[in-house]
Amino acid sequence: MGGETKYHPYVKPNRYKKNDPAPPVAPPVGTTVVAQFKSPEGEVCGPPLNLPADVTPEQLALLLNKLLENEDPLPFSFLVDDTEIKNDLHLDIIHGLGRSTEDQITILYRPQAVFRVRAVTRCSASLSGHTEAILSVCFSPDGTQLATGSGDTTVRIWDLTTETPQFTLEGHKNWVQIVAWSPDGEMLASGSMDKTIRLWNAKTGKPLGDALRAHSQVITSIAWEPMHLNENCNRFASASRDGTIRIWDATLRKVLITLAGHTAPVMSVKWGGEGLVYSGSRDKTIKVWETKEGKLVRTLEGHAHWVNHLTLSTDFVLRTGPNDHTGKTFATRAEAHAAAVERYAEATANNTRPERLASCSDDFTIFLWEPSAGKKSITRMTGHQQPVTHLSFSPDGATLASASFDKSVKLWDGLTGTFLTTLRGHVGAVFQVCWSSDSRQVLSGSRDSTLKTWDVKGRKLRHELPGHADEVYSVDWSPAGDRVASGGKDRILKM
Numbered sequence: 242m243g244g245e246t247k248y249h250p251y252v253k254p255n256r257y258k259k260n261d262p263a264p265p266v267a268p269p270v271g272t273t274v275v276a277q278f279k280s281p282e283g284e285v286c287g288p289p290l291n292l293p294a295d296v297t298p299e300q301l302a303l304l305l306n307k308l309l310e311n312e313d314p315l316p317f318s319f320l321v322d323d324t325e326i327k328n329d330l331h332l333d334i335i336h337g338l339g340r341s342t343e344d345q346i347t348i349l350y351r352p353q354a355v356f357r358v359r360a361v362t363r364c365s366a367s368l369s370g371h372t373e374a375i376l377s378v379c380f381s382p383d384g385t386q387l388a389t390g391s392g393d394t395t396v397r398i399w400d401l402t403t404e405t406p407q408f409t410l411e412g413h414k415n416w417v418q419i420v421a422w423s424p425d426g427e428m429l430a431s432g433s434m435d436k437t438i439r440l441w442n443a444k445t446g447k448p449l450g451d452a453l454r455a456h457s458q459v460i461t462s463i464a465w466e467p468m469h470l471n472e473n474c475n476r477f478a479s480a481s482r483d484g485t486i487r488i489w490d491a492t493l494r495k496v497l498i499t500l501a502g503h504t505a506p507v508m509s510v511k512w513g514g515e516g517l518v519y520s521g522s523r524d525k526t527i528k529v530w531e532t533k534e535g536k537l538v539r540t541l542e543g544h545a546h547w548v549n550h551l552t553l554s555t556d557f558v559l560r561t562g563p564n565d566h567t568g569k570t571f572a573t574r575a576e577a578h579a580a581a582v583e584r585y586a587e588a589t590a591n592n593t594r595p596e597r598l599a600s601c602s603d604d605f606t607i608f609l610w611e612p613s614a615g616k617k618s619i620t621r622m623t624g625h626q627q628p629v630t631h632l633s634f635s636p637d638g639a640t641l642a643s644a645s646f647d648k649s650v651k652l653w654d655g656l657t658g659t660f661l662t663t664l665r666g667h668v669g670a671v672f673q674v675c676w677s678s679d680s681r682q683v684l685s686g687s688r689d690s691t692l693k694t695w696d697v698k699g700r701k702l703r704h705e706l707p708g709h710a711d712e713v714y715s716v717d718w719s720p721a722g723d724r725v726a727s728g729g730k731d732r733i734l735k736m
Contacts, residue, residue, distance in 0.1 A: 268294040268331045268342070275345045276330075278305055281639070281656065282593055286350070294331040294342060301326070305350055316353040318698075321346055323659050325698075351639055354679035356566050358722035361684075361694055364708045365724070366404040368734040370397055375728025376418050377715050381426045383564040384721030386443060388429055389728055390417035396431045396439075397734075398446060401724065404736060408446025412439050419460060421477070424468035424562035425577065428491060430477055432460030438479055440491055453489065455496050458482035464512040466532075468562035468581040472574055476532075478518050482506035486520050488532060498535035502528055509551045514559055514585050514596055515613050521548035521600050529612045539616045546604035550631050554597040554655055557636035557678070558588040561720045566678055588638065597655065599641055601629035607643055609658040620658035624651055631673045635680040640697065642683050644671035650685045650695065662700045666693055672714055678722040686713035692727050708735055 272294040278286040287308040292301075298319055306314040319326045321334045326348070334340055373392030380387050386407070387399045396410040396417055410431070419432035428449065429441045437452035438460055462480040475491045478500075486500040486507055505524035512518050517538060518530045527541040527548055553559065563571060563580035571577035589596060597619070598610045607622040607629055627646035634641050634655055641653040650664040650671055669688030676683055682703060683695045692706040692713060711730035718725050728734050 268335070272331075272342055274330060274335070274342050277345060277347050278308065279347050279349050281349065281351055282590060289345060292330065294335060295329045297329045298326050301330075301348070301350075313355075315355060317350045318353055320349045320351070323654065323657075327698075352637075354566075354637065354681070356679055356722075358677040358679045358682065360682070360703055361706065361725045362704050364706065364735050366736045367708070368399065368404065368406065368736070369732065370406050370409070371395070371728075371732045371734070373416075374730045374732060375715065375734060376416060377420045378717045378726045378728045378734070379420045379422060380717050380719045380726065381422050381443065382424055382561045382720060383426050384719040384723070386426070387717075387719075387726055387734075388420040388422065388431075388443075389726075389734055390420040390431055390433075391728075391732075392416045394433070394435075396420055396429070396441065398429070398441075398443060399734065401719075401736075410439075410441050410446060410448065412448055412452065413437065419463050421463040421465060422560075423465050423474045423477070423491070424560070424581070425474040425574075426562075427474070430463050430465070430479075430491070432463050432479060434459045436460065436481070438463065438489070440494075449491075450494055453494060455487050455499075456481035456483050456485065458506070461506065461508050462510045464510045464518070466512050467514050467559040467585070468578060469514065469585040470516055472578040474562075478510050478512055480507035480510035480520055484522070484524075486510055486518065486530070488518070488535070498532070500528075500530050500535050500537075502537055505547075508547065508549055511551050511553055511556075511598070512559070513553055513598075513612070514555045514589065517612065519551055519553075519598055519612060521551045523547040525602075527551065527598070527600050527610070527612075539612070541598075541600070541608075541610055541612065541616050541618070543608050543618055543621065544600065544602040544604055544606065546602050546628075548600050548602050549629065550601050552599050552632040552634050552641070554599075554634045554638035555585065555588050556634055557676070557720070558584050564720060566720075566722060594638075597634075597638070599632050599634065601632050601643060603628040605629060605645075607632065607641075607653070607658075609641075609653075622653055622658050622660065624660055624663070625649070627670070630671070633674045633676055633683075635676045635697075636678055637680045639680065642674045642676065642685075644674040644685060646670040648687070648689075650674055650683065652683070652697065652700070664693075664695045664700070664702070666702050666705075667691070669712070672712070673716050675716055675718045677718050678720055684716055684718055684725055686716035686727055686729070688712045690729075690731075692716060692725070694725075709733065 377390040415434035
């Protein structure tokens, strides 16, 4: 019966069975592989080395730290052709990818955070106070305060050391959908459905003057100018359903520039580390603006439906400004500004790695852009079966997480946009995702009333955090890494 018949079509024999049930054979003693280390920027590190075929990631890290002459050994992850070496080189690469021991193998290394964030396992506080759904939850840049915006028209600031309400900020006449901290943590801006923005002193809870009125529609997004570009932290951009973006001076309390050009509501605005403002709109485009005169630099086109959310690979550094995980305090503004400049330079490898922008849309796709370079996208990422609502880059910029109405969270490579994995477990639409500050865990909040934390390396569910009585609209992980906050339809803030 050798030939091809109607019932037995010819099937090409698979030379490398990916899911081979047979256990991998241990390499013969003394088998070596020629391997070359390469950095994420593409720089070669050291000469090609003869390594034993069964070398483990721990041994590779030891070797690489020697080659890089690091006094304190740093943790690394190692990849070959987008496949991580988890057990040893032979098992994962030579057996797993069907590579020959004769080939020279290029091992890409990625530095990881030196500190570890403890897993969040339990609810330490349920704080009542809001009388309507909580729509926005946001930690201050240094992780010492937390602000929440709610449908009851108030903003509340919570003291995290005692886990108690600190201030209730009243003044808005409608739902407060956005709260945003200035990078120095001194001011809090809130945007509401009453078409106004209000500024508050975060340390005293007092309003800074009256409401800022300029938009003719609901405020959808607020982004502050990063600290490394402006020591005074007094400028921010606001986006609205009226299709405009306005750049404000918070101390003078007036609009400096109006950016008009979108033909539909603007849903998301980001102020990048290179001094550009990015706006995503329901007119299916993303526009890039410069902030001196408000000129349009370029328009990024590609989405076939509304653009819902934007995220930058440098988001975490821009948001935390000078504050890192050590919790260091600064005596003067100049000192804090210098620290912010240094942290941004470190995150972009002294501008050799320009910041990347990711956008998600109701067309079920995500685009990855390098907006400072040109208007062509790096890649288009497909896989979600429903609108994609929220994106978040890991603090190290290496991974992108996306949340969708299809109940899943997907992880993508932050440099190339390659699909990594799908995290399934939610039984309702996922509204928001965020990262722990060491880039090792992802947190998602969903319509199914649960929060889930996921282990990025193991690509599996780490902990389920139940407790909410209804949909979870907003989640945030403190930049200090020690706690998570969530708010939703049940009006309770949980930590």
